[in-house]
Amino acid sequence: MPRTALLDRLAPGNRPAGPPVRPRSLLHRHWIVVTVIGVLVLAAVIVPLRPWEQCGAGLTAEGDVCVGLSLDSGLLRDDDPLADLEAVIAERNAQAGAAYKTVVVLENLTPDPDVDSTPINFIRHEVQGAIAAAWPRPDTTGVKLLLANFGSNAEHWRAAVDQIVASAESERIAAVTGIGISLQNTRDAIAELSSHGIVTIGATVTADDLNVDAAGKRVKNFFRVGPTNSDEAHAAVNYIAKLPKRRTMLVADVNEADTYAGTLAKAFADQQLVPIQFSKKYDSLEGQLTGTSRDEYLQKLFRGMHSDICNAQPDVIYFAGRGVDLRSFVYALSNDGACQQLRSVTVISGDDAATLVGTKLPLTGDIAVTPLYTALAYPDQWKMFTGNDAALTYQQNYTDFLNSFTGTHEFEAGHLSDGAAMIEHDAVATAVDAAEKDPSSGSRSVANFVAEIDCNSAVPGATGFIAFRQDSGNQIDKVLPILRIQADGSAGPVDLVWSQGRPLDTSPSCTS
Missing domain, CATH: 3.40.50.2300 (Response regulator)
Incomplete structure (x- = not known):
């Protein structure tokens, strides 16, 4: 109850009317003292009010x-x-x-x-x-x-x-x-x-x-x-296609409530330029976990993929999930044991990986990771x-x-x-x-x-x-910088691509 409402209710004029004759007990004779003490006790519980x-x-x-x-x-x-x-x-x-x-x-x-x-x-x-x-x-x-x-x-x-x-x-x-x-x-x-x-x-x-x-x-x-996510996937595919090694795996969040992850995965899967040899799925259960953090839950889940990833030996993993999940994924790759078949891998994700900027990552662990992402913007682009x-x-x-x-x-x-x-x-x-x-x-x-x-x-x-x-x-014709996240959390430019392959035409004769 708000403090002012409590005081109004306890004010003498607002007290309910009693019988015409009251016994003159000690408690009754000192009702003012009792009331003040009661208000102070309740106020101690209610105050201070948080903003x-x-x-x-x-x-x-x-x-x-x-x-x-x-x-x-x-x-x-x-x-x-x-x-x-x-x-x-x-x-x-x-x-x-x-x-x-x-x-x-x-x-x-x-x-x-x-x-x-x-x-x-x-x-x-x-x-x-x-x-x-x-x-x-x-x-x-x-x-x-x-x-x-x-x-x-x-x-x-x-x-x-x-x-x-x-x-x-x-x-x-x-x-x-x-x-x-x-x-x-x-x-x-x-x-x-x-x-x-x-x-x-x-x-x-x-x-x-x-x-x-x-x-x-x-x-x-x-x-x-x-x-759009199609723009981002198109940019990532064009980058992967230029790599000398491009054996590709898709790891995707299938949480139906997260349309970012779903449409990112679909856009990457629908392209024809870079074949996808292997896929793994997970459900982030965003907002549905009890008794554990999202990071703790997903690290445990991703560690279960470790042997499959080792056996698949991808050069590139396209990660269609949130940046916070990418962090858990990197930790799982780094800390779940050596992999003789796979010593290093490039992991490319979408723009949500920008939320990891400033976060330290273990990039030289059991499996060394090079994390890249298609960014919405970058100051030096x-x-x-x-x-x-x-x-x-x-x-x-x-x-x-x-x-x-x-x-x-x-x-x-x-x-x-x-x-x-x-x-x-x-x-x-x-x-x-x-x-x-x-x-x-x-x-x-x-x-x-x-x-x-x-x-x-x-x-x-x-x-x-x-x-x-x-x-x-x-x-x-949105421009998309491709950035690399370093172990100290800093991000640096790798490439600059345009969603339609060219800068926006703003000439008087443009027709876009």
Whole structure:
């Protein structure tokens, strides 16, 4: 019971009426003392109230976190690691001009390391990128930014989406960005927002089927600035095809709730350029484990694959699963005994492996591992872009972003290494671009202006020019850096590939 409600109930005027005559017992004669002692005892139990127990406007408590739309940019849980960024957002929102438009970042902003695959630092970097896009210069006043939390595995997506819909007109919400990771829950959230005419611009969501609802119908108000899993698999296949040794094995997560892993595995399996000699499957059981951590469970599971992998002797393993699972896989290969038939292997995965940046890995153990992944973005990627007249333009766009990130907001350049800030920046920048062109302050009218972002009117971004296909909302000709993760957790560039084999054509005669 809230402390104020307890005091109101105990106040003399609120006590229930008793009989007209009471026995004058010692307890009755000293009722004031007894009451005060009772209040103090209860207060000792209730106080201090933790911040998340007083969720702000637009939020409701679920367990020990706040979910929904944070209308006042308040704390989302006890010891909120995003508190400093929420304070920046609140301060900048207070400076918004009268004709502002609002962009919402919808994410799991309170990840549980025992359950969720995305670490809090990755989330922090996404929010930093959103801030840099919303307010690239100190004098920017036309945009508000709000954070929306749907919790672990997007379990509370309904609470977040309902609050966004309820606040769409009053808060002048132009678009929702971010969307977290590719799950059935995030797919449902996208479809529900679309049904209310609200645009969503995905940043890190790459599953091919996120642009269709559960019935297979196109979600017309969904766009994404990142690649699809088909793009990522195509890039990985082209890289593998150039290797001198390419005997290939597929290890795939079959958790039906994780559409990222499922569509990544399907895209790789459907290609014809690199034959797959062997396959192994596992189920991550995301959010369903009891009495053990995801890492402990999967290391035990992957150790059971060790002998099969030794016997298969792959040169390359394509790992279609979350980055957190890739970490467990690497540990299992490294620590489960020597393998005479297989001394080393290259393991290639999708963009979620970026969540391992900063994590130390045992890469020279029983089986030496070279981990590579197709990244959404990398700060030094444009240094690999040469031999094209547009290279300088791409570099200048990135420099503009960097000036906002490290200059206007004084964020650390080292926070760009996982690419999260860059890709979220581009999602929010795209939303802002469309909102500024829209003369209406309603939430339904922005979709037409986002749909008009094609090769003739591409948005300059940190990760390249942003343009969308009219039939799918997917990005056109996305660039994909292939990175290698070192034992100390750092990532370095290996190659730069384009999803369609070439940079986006932005000339007046373009037809993409």
